[in-house]
Amino acid sequence: MSAYSEFLLRMGDNTLILGHRVSEWCGHAPVIEEDIALANTALDLIGQTQMWLGLAAEVEGKGRTADDLAMLRDAWDFRNVLMVEKPNGDFGQTLMRQFLFDAFHLEMLKGLTTSSEPRVAEIAAKAVKEVQYHVERSGDTVIGLGDGTAESHARMQDALNFMWPYVGEMFASDDVDAEMLSTGIAPDLTQLRIAFDAHVGAVMADATLTIPDSTFAHKGGKSGFQHTEHLGHILTQMQWLQRAYPGASW
Amino acid sequence: MKPEITQIWDWLDQVPDPEIPVISVVDLGIVRGVAWDGDTLEVALTPTYSGCPATSVISMDIETAMIDRGIEKTRIKTQISPPWTTDWLSDKGRAKLEDYGIAPPRTAGGPAHCPRCKSENLDRISQFGSTPCKAQWRCLDCLEPFDYFKCI
Numbered sequence A: 001m002s003a004y005s006e007f008l009l010r011m012g013d014n015t016l017i018l019g020h021r022v023s024e025w026c027g028h029a030p031v032i033e034e035d036i037a038l039a040n041t042a043l044d045l046i047g048q049t050q051m052w053l054g055l056a057a058e059v060e061g062k063g064r065t066a067d068d069l070a071m072l073r074d075a076w077d078f079r080n081v082l083m084v085e086k087p088n089g090d091f092g093q094t095l096m097r098q099f100l101f102d103a104f105h106l107e108m109l110k111g112l113t114t115s116s117e118p119r120v121a122e123i124a125a126k127a128v129k130e131v132q133y134h135v136e137r138s139g140d141t142v143i144g145l146g147d148g149t150a151e152s153h154a155r156m157q158d159a160l161n162f163m164w165p166y167v168g169e170m171f172a173s174d175d176v177d178a179e180m181l182s183t184g185i186a187p188d189l190t191q192l193r194i195a196f197d198a199h200v201g202a203v204m205a206d207a208t209l210t211i212p213d214s215t216f217a218h219k220g221g222k223s224g225f226q227h228t229e230h231l232g233h234i235l236t237q238m239q240w241l242q243r244a245y246p247g248a249s250w
Numbered sequence B: 001m002k003p004e005i006t007q008i009w010d011w012l013d014q015v016p017d018p019e020i021p022v023i024s025v026v027d028l029g030i031v032r033g034v035a036w037d038g039d040t041l042e043v044a045l046t047p048t049y050s051g052c053p054a055t056s057v058i059s060m061d062i063e064t065a066m067i068d069r070g071i072e073k074t075r076i077k078t079q080i081s082p083p084w085t086t087d088w089l090s091d092k093g094r095a096k097l098e099d100y101g102i103a104p105p106r107t108a109g110g111p112a113h114c115p116r117c118k119s120e121n122l123d124r125i126s127q128f129g130s131t132p133c134k135a136q137w138r139c140l141d142c143l144e145p146f147d148y149f150k151c152i
């Protein structure tokens, strides 16, 4: 598989798996406004998935569709970062993961709007407007809960401590990233990290939360080398209909 | 005989948005082009939000409306660039939204006034609403909640 194909799968699998995770909240959020916000965020992410995986399937040129890639690949073929497959935990953990991903996603999409590949730039220009809304809301919620009651503060600090080791993978450059950078398709991850740290640092300061003093990073998701045990469970739920009734549609 | 393109725009202007039926798909600004390709009518559509579930319903509604007018073959082409913006809502569409009780989008980022009592004493409940394109606001005078068509 070409580096370009790998990169498109990384973009599409991140939004697909996180979109699915966030959709698990539908009907379960603590208040209706949050329920609606989470469902809308999930919808945006799944919509973006259709564009990324649609392009990935075209570039692959084997006649597969976005649906085929989403519904008929197994865990080892997925290229999402480990963070997005982590279970939702409590509401605070879900919003902490959302903010950390959104802050990365925003910078990545901003960089992709000037991609040397026009199709990538088009998708990014569409998606970045939606992600601006996502990060505004997840950031506000992290601040509200972090700088909230003693209980909410403690839970948000736990969530940050839990999620932090999954941040590094998003910015860890490998051969695929190096080729995307040299061909002008995707931005420089080290530059994205600088913008990410500034944004996340400001939000965590407002939220009265302490960023862990560790650079340790769990890896293996975006390379497909080793996903967490959670991905297979997501896929059994997400794919069972297509697996049980191949070709089913409505 | 193939209908004129201007005639087709008029017909498209009678196809309602499935989620906000007071405005048409033309008012919404999502029809980006209409052209004949032989005997096939090609309609270029742009999605509002990428995950908007109404998009596929709109495609179907347009095809059905064209069949009703005697056009057998319609091809819907999805065009994502340039991305849809609320600036493309027609003035007619904005006025209809307000009459319907949905505050139209403004570059200032919030509604001008309550669509019900016109008060400017407003409060944002949530940036996300009943559909991807709307936010929830409330009026602090008449105390009614209302939808605001948010800018993108």
Ligand SMILES: [Zn+2]
Residues within 6 Å of the ligand: B114, B115, B116, B117, B118, B119, B139, B140, B141, B142, B143, B144
């Ligand atoms: Zn009012």
